[in-house]
Amino acid sequence: MRERIGVGLMGLGVVAGQVARVLEEKAAVLQRQVGCPVELLKVKVAEADLSRPQAAELGSRITVDEDEFFNTPGLDIVVEAIGGERPALDYLKRALSSGRHVVTSNKEVVAKHAAELLKLAETNDVSLRCEASVGGGIPLLSPFQYDLVANDIRGIYAIINGTTNYILTCMAREELDFPTALKQAQALGYAEADPKNDIEGIDAAYKLAILASLAFKAEVKPDDIYSEGISRLGSCDFRYAEELGYAIKLLAIARQENGSIEVRVHPAFIDADSFLAKVDGVYNAVLAEGDLVEKVMFSGQGAGPLPTSSAVVADVAAAARDIYLGVGNRGIWVLNPGIKVKPMEEVETRYYFRMNIADESGVLAKVSTIFGQNGISIASAIQKETDNANRTAEIVIMTHSAKEKAVRRALEDLKGLDVVNEVNSLIRVEVD
């Protein structure tokens, strides 16, 4: 039996700093859970981190030297909480190659390099764990690794970016336009000074790649994911959505059917009475559909140092328990070949169009003809507002289910019509 398990931490930012504190404060709990003490032996930081008060508290356990870190005697588990692709990837590879179990909160590096990292973990008989990389402290990955393994996962519908959900909640409730809601989120610290990764759906795509890879046991990379942000939504879209019985959310969707999967991140109309429509502010939620379990939902705070440290330390406890029990690579994340990602053009869903048209007779007929020529069936067409001075009107068209490629062709055709001044919004409508 082991007398202790040694942990090395990489990084000392808000998440890593909190992880260091929890490892010390919850030492007794961890020891009970694991069977022997779990000790933080070494912390690798960048030069800039040396001035942090916590660096001083950690004393001789702090190092800026990568070799010193990896050569620490008794180092069983490496926790990486630096973030970003480089140098994190190199560190993770070195940790796995040297036979250390790895715990990371880094969604970008896992999303982009899961296959390579899992291969290295297998070769070196250790495990890679990354529960904290998606949804902070909400257990979102372990359900797919353990609890739902008997299910064929049919679909995942997720709100996994708190920044955009906060902005959308403001736009819906306070009728703010996008730039004003973004400024409010930035003032409150919910959005970064450079908000691109969040508002353009890039962060959500990283997380969806990880979720979909686990759920479908297939390699899904960020580049496979169609991704569209929220910056082009207009405040009137929220008003019309509400009138029609919908809410607008940035959804990360993964669906599997007949050995082919679709993965996409975009704003979506969802039923105002659905669970996901009620997930507001910075909260995250994942709805999973399996053939046995039907629908299950997990929700909570998707970010922040405390919730994220909860997930990191749980992974450390699981890795330590495995080491204590003599288990190496647990095989909790297997990527099977042969599952294909469907091109976005082949995806079918319903659509909401908002467009500005000339307010004259016969326009609706011309617009409808274009939908018909592209094989798209219109569910409803409603004239919303008329500008008498400019002789223009705004119409909203809801379609029945149609293929993305037909919709894109229709969009081009509509832009070519002289009676259509602008197609302002095109938002997918999700039934589930």
Add this chain to the structure above:
Amino acid sequence: MRERIGVGLMGLGVVAGQVARVLEEKAAVLQRQVGCPVELLKVKVAEADLSRPQAAELGSRITVDEDEFFNTPGLDIVVEAIGGERPALDYLKRALSSGRHVVTSNKEVVAKHAAELLKLAETNDVSLRCEASVGGGIPLLSPFQYDLVANDIRGIYAIINGTTNYILTCMAREELDFPTALKQAQALGYAEADPKNDIEGIDAAYKLAILASLAFKAEVKPDDIYSEGISRLGSCDFRYAEELGYAIKLLAIARQENGSIEVRVHPAFIDADSFLAKVDGVYNAVLAEGDLVEKVMFSGQGAGPLPTSSAVVADVAAAARDIYLGVGNRGIWVLNPGIKVKPMEEVETRYYFRMNIADESGVLAKVSTIFGQNGISIASAIQKETDNANRTAEIVIMTHSAKEKAVRRALEDLKGLDVVNEVNSLIRVEVD
């Protein structure tokens, strides 16, 4: 390395029958997850089950003989899905004592005998798993066993009985009285012919005992739990709740503070805007609060053969994986001594009183005096309806936080007042 893992199933009711089907249908998935085939070797049934078509399909694997079942060569895992306390308890003890890992969906036997069963599991170096005993296919136990281990769990607020949640949803939405809503639930198969276990909160108390034992790592037995059902709720309570901004739910609550825990099941007023208030129909949900993770919520269908089989087979996969990796008792459920359950009299919460009083001057002063004498502070007192013919009126009083024992004394005192005709309802109001 093992060449196969053998499973024995006890029972062939709706849940057990579905488990047998899933073990066959998902054999390839299980083999991939575990590392070797997982085979259903034997099914122990009662005489009455022999006439089921599924018994014929299972052929020579069916037996009514307990010894034959336990003597099956290669039997590594015993799955018990009979339900009820006896003979299930004897079977589980025999399975553990003979060194088999155990998976059970039986909330009653686990709630009443967890400590004894866990001790047997430890002695025989095997594990006891029971994810399916609470909340069907929703992963409700594994979060406390793995994902939230770094947290001090402060509270659990759970809707874990689908029958009562369906009835309460009908009473709220359709303004039905309790007997009518119960009949409707029975007609739809959501309530049993003898509904006592569900409507009196007994089923919820079993599940809460398991949840609280896991979350607080302390032995909590059904007898420790204060339990009150929903049969005395009046339809006007739902109307008043709505007017005051609340919903009424049968909540299972477990809270921990300063080494003492409170555990109780009763109808409760909860904020109409809260997550739990939106959990309707037969859906279940558990909200957990931890010091790191803050609030996380899990929800889904809490019953039914398909979701329950999802949890049972996940437990079988986990047990089989452990056997494959050479792990015996995993120590996922430890009961620490020294944590005490607080007597119900010491519990503090807010209260809603509905009472019928004489419609004459000075009555409110008399009623208020009784609250004051018992140290209970009134937050609001509203006269709702007046019956001019009988000169009676209905009033609703909401209190600030008060101890249960003070409220019980006040209730006795109120009953002794000649101007109080009846105290119709006394419902706790939960802030969280």
